Amino acid sequence: MHAASDPLVRPPLLRALARPRAIALACIALLAACGWIYLGLILAGENSQGLLRALCQPLAGASGSPAAAALTFAMWCAMVLAMMLPTAAPMVTTYADLAETAVAKGEPAASPLVLTAGYISVWLGAALALTALQVLLARAGVLDSYTGAANPFIAGALFLAAGLYQFSALKHACVSQCRHPFRFFFGHWTSDPRGVFRIGLQQGVFCLGCCWAMMLLMFAAGTMNVVWMAILGIVMATEKLGTSMRFSRAVGLAFIAIGLIISIETAITGWPRPG
16 A cells, blocks of 8 residues: 555556646647647538538638637637647746756745646737737738638738848847746746746747747738648747747748748739639
8 A cells, every 4th residue: 555655656647647747748739739620620611511610610701790700719729729839848848847846846836837828828819819900801801701811912011021020139039038948937936826827928928029920921821721830830949949040030031032022923913802
């Protein structure tokens, strides 16, 4: 009986559940998977009828009806979970390691889930803002009613703006905070769950400051373009794992080139308005 209660002989599952890092990674993977699954259901709903279509297909060109807005908000929530949570894994695991060390020393520490909740709250707020922006653009008639892509003039401007932002001081400051969360945690360490939630909010703001311009590119590529979702997710994750701004500047140059190509081509050939 005593042996069964010994931490060294606990079943593997119980030992994993006692480790903050394992819990944090499992929750990140689960939430990101839920986001991608829902996005898959949305794509499936485009070619189905009945309940699946009604529940899972947001209207890209929605006029702002409550039902369409709610589904569009759900779509953006799924997108931010699928795209942004994996990029936050290094930050969350850094905190989890610090919390685990504190617990091993007999000191109190809040769960990494509290930190993750603060981080997610920022991006859910961003999803709400993106939903409102999509409704406004749809009402203005500048979004394709099927793909949710903006007209080429706006698409080109979005790529140019995102490319230029890659070279800004604000971008550099936010990327630096995302790459080095240990220094921030060390300087703001607290065991109070409310304080840890605030730290999660701050980390979410840093991440939003790093990635907001790339998220807006979904209006240029099409709000349900899963290829661009995957590309941008990989770019954002790679950027946060880097040690210099070379990759960020290379991405900026690529965005500027794409923006110029779209803008010049549209100026020459004109904009074929969707029927």
